[in-house]
Amino acid sequence: MGEAAWPSLPDCFFIRRGVILNLFKRLRRGNLGDNIFGFVVLLFGVSILVIMAGIVFQLWLQSAPSREKFGWSFLWSTAYDVQRQNYGAGVFIYGTLVTAFIALILAAPVGVGIAAYLVEIAPRRLNRVVGSMVELLAAVPSIVYGLWGFYALNPFLRDYIAPPLQAVLGWLPPFSGEFVGTSVFTASVVLAIMILPTVAAVSRDVLRAVPDAQREAMLALGATRWEMFSRAVLPYAKSGVLGAAILGLGRAAGETMAVTFIIGNNPQIFKSLFGQGATIASEIAAKWQEASGLTLPVLMELGLVLFAITIIINISARLLVMLLVRGPRGGLRA
Amino acid sequence: MSQLRRPMTGRFKRRRIMDRAMTFAAYACAALAIIPLTWIVIYVFVKGIGVWNARFFTQLPALFEAGGVRNGIFGTLEVVGLSAAIGVPVGVMAGIFLAEYGDNILGGTVRFTADTMTGVPSIVVGLFVYGVVVLNTGGAYSAFAGAVALAILMIPIITRTTEEMIRLVPNSIREASLALGVPRWKTILRVVLPTALSGIVTGVFLSVARVAGETAPLIMTIFGTYYAISKNIFDGPTTTLSLLIYKLGGAPNPEVVKVAWGASLLLILIVLGLSLLARLIFKGEGAKF
Amino acid sequence: MSYLHEISEPVVEVQDLNMYYGAFKALDSVGMKIAKNRITALIGPSGCGKSTFIRGLNRMHETVPGARIEGKVLLDGEDVYAENVDPVRVRRKVGMVFQKPNPFPTMSIYDNVIAGIKLGRRHKKSELDEIVERTLNQAALWGEVKNKLKDSGMSLSGGQQQRLCIARTLAVEPEVILMDEPASALDPISTQKIEDAIQDLKKSYTVVIVTHNMQQASRVSDYTGFFFIEEMGAPGQLWEFGETERIFSNPKRKETEDYVTGRFG
Numbered sequence: 001m002g003e004a005a006w007p008s009l010p011d012c013f014f015i016r017r018g019v020i021l022n023l024f025k026r027l028r029r030g031n032l033g034d035n036i037f038g039f040v041v042l043l044f045g046v047s048i049l050v051i052m053a054g055i056v057f058q059l060w061l062q063s064a065p066s067r068e069k070f071g072w073s074f075l076w077s078t079a080y081d082v083q084r085q086n087y088g089a090g091v092f093i094y095g096t097l098v099t100a101f102i103a104l105i106l107a108a109p110v111g112v113g114i115a116a117y118l119v120e121i122a123p124r125r126l127n128r129v130v131g132s133m134v135e136l137l138a139a140v141p142s143i144v145y146g147l148w149g150f151y152a153l154n155p156f157l158r159d160y161i162a163p164p165l166q167a168v169l170g171w172l173p174p175f176s177g178e179f180v181g182t183s184v185f186t187a188s189v190v191l192a193i194m195i196l197p198t199v200a201a202v203s204r205d206v207l208r209a210v211p212d213a214q215r216e217a218m219l220a221l222g223a224t225r226w227e228m229f230s231r232a233v234l235p236y237a238k239s240g241v242l243g244a245a246i247l248g249l250g251r252a253a254g255e256t257m258a259v260t261f262i263i264g265n266n267p268q269i270f271k272s273l274f275g276q277g278a279t280i281a282s283e284i285a286a287k288w289q290e291a292s293g294l295t296l297p298v299l300m301e302l303g304l305v306l307f308a309i310t311i312i313i314n315i316s317a318r319l320l321v322m323l324l325v326r327g328p329r330g331g332l333r334a
Numbered sequence: 335m336s337q338l339r340r341p342m343t344g345r346f347k348r349r350r351i352m353d354r355a356m357t358f359a360a361y362a363c364a365a366l367a368i369i370p371l372t373w374i375v376i377y378v379f380v381k382g383i384g385v386w387n388a389r390f391f392t393q394l395p396a397l398f399e400a401g402g403v404r405n406g407i408f409g410t411l412e413v414v415g416l417s418a419a420i421g422v423p424v425g426v427m428a429g430i431f432l433a434e435y436g437d438n439i440l441g442g443t444v445r446f447t448a449d450t451m452t453g454v455p456s457i458v459v460g461l462f463v464y465g466v467v468v469l470n471t472g473g474a475y476s477a478f479a480g481a482v483a484l485a486i487l488m489i490p491i492i493t494r495t496t497e498e499m500i501r502l503v504p505n506s507i508r509e510a511s512l513a514l515g516v517p518r519w520k521t522i523l524r525v526v527l528p529t530a531l532s533g534i535v536t537g538v539f540l541s542v543a544r545v546a547g548e549t550a551p552l553i554m555t556i557f558g559t560y561y562a563i564s565k566n567i568f569d570g571p572t573t574t575l576s577l578l579i580y581k582l583g584g585a586p587n588p589e590v591v592k593v594a595w596g597a598s599l600l601l602i603l604i605v606l607g608l609s610l611l612a613r614l615i616f617k618g619e620g621a622k623f
Numbered sequence: 624m625s626y627l628h629e630i631s632e633p634v635v636e637v638q639d640l641n642m643y644y645g646a647f648k649a650l651d652s653v654g655m656k657i658a659k660n661r662i663t664a665l666i667g668p669s670g671c672g673k674s675t676f677i678r679g680l681n682r683m684h685e686t687v688p689g690a691r692i693e694g695k696v697l698l699d700g701e702d703v704y705a706e707n708v709d710p711v712r713v714r715r716k717v718g719m720v721f722q723k724p725n726p727f728p729t730m731s732i733y734d735n736v737i738a739g740i741k742l743g744r745r746h747k748k749s750e751l752d753e754i755v756e757r758t759l760n761q762a763a764l765w766g767e768v769k770n771k772l773k774d775s776g777m778s779l780s781g782g783q784q785q786r787l788c789i790a791r792t793l794a795v796e797p798e799v800i801l802m803d804e805p806a807s808a809l810d811p812i813s814t815q816k817i818e819d820a821i822q823d824l825k826k827s828y829t830v831v832i833v834t835h836n837m838q839q840a841s842r843v844s845d846y847t848g849f850f851f852i853e854e855m856g857a858p859g860q861l862w863e864f865g866e867t868e869r870i871f872s873n874p875k876r877k878e879t880e881d882y883v884t885g886r887f888g
Contacts, residue, residue, distance in 0.1 A: 031517045033517050033519050037522070038518075041427050041430045045432060045444045048448050048493065055458065113366075114364055117363060133371055136610075137367065139605050139609040141546075141601055142550070143579045143601075144378065146583070151381075224350065225353055253455070254455025255455070261580070303458050307458045310454060311450065314450050318450065
């Protein structure tokens with residue numbers, strides 16, 4: 001068997017020599033059914049590339065009127081004037097980044113903690129229970145998070161968490177001001193809960209990829225479990241854990257419905273976290289059904305900006321995780 | 335004289351205390367993950383179960399009194415079913431491509447793109463489908479457009495699970511079939527795929543569960559309605575449970591909000607049920623969350 | 624079988640040790656004394672429990688899920704498995720070098736050496752410098768790395784990495800050093816260097832070395848223990864123990880003779 005029976009089709013299709021030449025060669029040599037099948041699944045594989053390219057192309061196309069009118073200044077302009085038809089993405093980019101970063105600051109330590117618990121501590125049976133719970137947390141629909149965040153979490157944060165925070169940190173601008181009905185703060189906490197499964201799951205995979213030899217080396221030097229984790233495991237897994245966190249950041253930046261429900265959709269550069277704000281995604285969702293004229297291309301351009309932000313975040317995160325899990329040290333998911 | 339058992343003092347004691355504190359912190363993190371899930375599920379149940387009656391399941395939504403979500407139930411089934419019909423074949427075929435023909439630059443590109451696609455915000459996919467489907471069908475919001483958007487969200491998940499599951503099939507099984515003179519494509523379809531089936535079905539269930547709760551991309555594709563869903567899947571607004579929750583949940587009338595809670599309970603049961611079912615189907619290692 | 628009579632002043636005394644992985648019994652009723660400032664080699668066919676045995680001496684065995692142990696391991700007369708003995712303290716006194724070199728990849732050579740002592744009390748920079756130089760010398764590595772102490776530990780060859788791991792273990796100043804086939808993954812020249820280093824170590828340390836290599840055992844060790852399993856799936860036993868010269872020239876049991884003469888294994 002081996003090579004002769006299993007020629008990797010695209011190997012000869014795309015790399016060794018010309019595409020067409022090889023297609024004909026293989027058609028003459030190989031089984032016709034094999035060739036057709038290989039070609040069909042290849043088309044489906046390529047369709048994923050087509051969709052991705054299509055997303056960029058469509059958003060670019062649909063946002064043309066907005067791009068032509070506002071130019072590059074759309075990206076930083078904080079204008080948002082419906083009367084004068086003057087729009088900018090600045091306010092929404094600000095809202096997106098601030099909520100996503102707060103969510104990340106809240107979720108990253110807990111997510112890595114869960115991963116550490118699952119990999120270094122948990123007895124196997126408990127491991128399954130906690131693992132499933134985290135999985136189900138990822139399955140709860142965004143809109144249900146929104147409803148729960150609005151009616152259940154927001155009053156709780158307003159009555160029990162915000163007052164002590166303000167008592168201690170109230171002199172800082174982000175914690176000053178009145179806790180209004182809906183808030184950036186609540187939206188960020190809900191986002192943190194929503195990205196927790198992502199951060200935890202990827203961190204768990206990354207920590208599992210750390211070879212046990214590293215753990216044993218540290219333990220044999222007389223380290224406690226915490227010292228083993230903080231001095232051998234974490235430094236080894238550093239880039240992957242960072243990747244997990246950034247992946248969570250990407251999730252938070254793109255999350256729509258929960259934020260739309262909670263944040264108040266008030267296009268302003270908020271100074272207090274207890275005030276209202278808006279994110280790119282929440283603005284698109286909230287304004288779509290009344291959009292007309294120029295607002296439609298404006299929303300499309302906002303979508304393009306959101307796409308660019310999340311793609312940059314995602315690709316950098318994946319590269320970091322790949323660096324560790326596939327490993328320059330040849331350490332495949334050991 | 336005892337060196338190993340002498341009482342803990344000084345630095346060693348501090349190291350031990352730190353170790354205990356950090357172990358406790360890890361337990362606390364695990365507990366912290368359980369709190370919101372429990373809170374949400376119980377809260378939605380308590381708030382939602384009260385409106386589960388005949389009217390809830392058989393009537394259309396009302397704006398100023400408690401109505402039903404019949405159109406949302408049908409709409410969810412229709413849009414999600416259609417999206418699976420589009421997304422599953424594409425995803426599985428692309429997964430076969432990656433697993434069986436994907437160890438090269440093209441395969442690597444497709445794989446990386448699929449991974450990146452899972453990170454594209456669903457609302458962006460909604461905008462894309464609005465441009466491609468809605469505008470090209472005369473500006474008609476439709477169940478079909480919504481299904482395309484959800485399918486695009488499903489495809490990368492199904493593709494990657496299918497690939498992983500097929501890669502788990504031992505090579506000896508392929509070789510046994512090939513040695514009998516069965517062509518490669520038949521070997522893949524008749525031997526490899528069935529072996530990987532339980533894993534692939536799990537991936538399908540998980541992806542269906544994920545899109546069943548989606549709302550954002552549906553706003554610009556099926557638009558939503560309080561009336562009965564359109565009979566023509568290619569034309570006319572439709573609604574889903576998730577869109578109804580969005581609309582009714584923000585209503586000023588508390589009776590109407592209650593209906594949103596009832597719909598949330600139904601949606602959570604569908605989504606969590608599908609996720610649990612997926613876990614039950616798949617018994618192997620390496621399950622993802 | 625128990626071989627407790629031969630050594631009068633042992634550092635480690637193992638009494639009736641049984642070791643398990645879950646339901647599987649890996650080691651049956653081992654008794655052994657390990658002489659101070661001597662090198663004890665453990666030989667035997669694969670899977671006979673040599674590695675398991677030495678992992679029982681510094682309580683590394685229990686880091687494997689489901690692993691458990693019965694019996695006593697006395698270190699200077701104290702049972703390391705007694706209640707309220709902290710395994711962390713045991714491992715400070717009984718260091719370990721593993722089969723595959725496992726330096727910490729994110730640390731420099733210098734930081735690798737002091738990784739263990741940084742866990743304990745604070746040291747002055749000059750003290751650390753002195754320790755690094757001394758232990759790298761003891762591990763026969765100083766000359767090769769003294770000009771690149773800030774480089775990553777991963778920049779070294781496999782043999783150098785293993786000697787770095789030895790230096791790292793020495794820096795903690797344990798009483799006993801356990802070595803689990805430390806040269807099995809290395810080339811002959813590196814092996815030679817490590818054997819030389821081990822010879823020097825016995826001036827200040829007690830060394831227990833697991834090896835597959837009979838020549839290595841006969842070259843470096845003062846005492847030799849032969850582990851053996853009677854059949855597949857049975858637990859390993861300490862089949863024979865004694866002075867190395869005697870074990871290799873005049874073994875008492877037939878299986879030992881067969882093994883040391885290379886008739887099986």
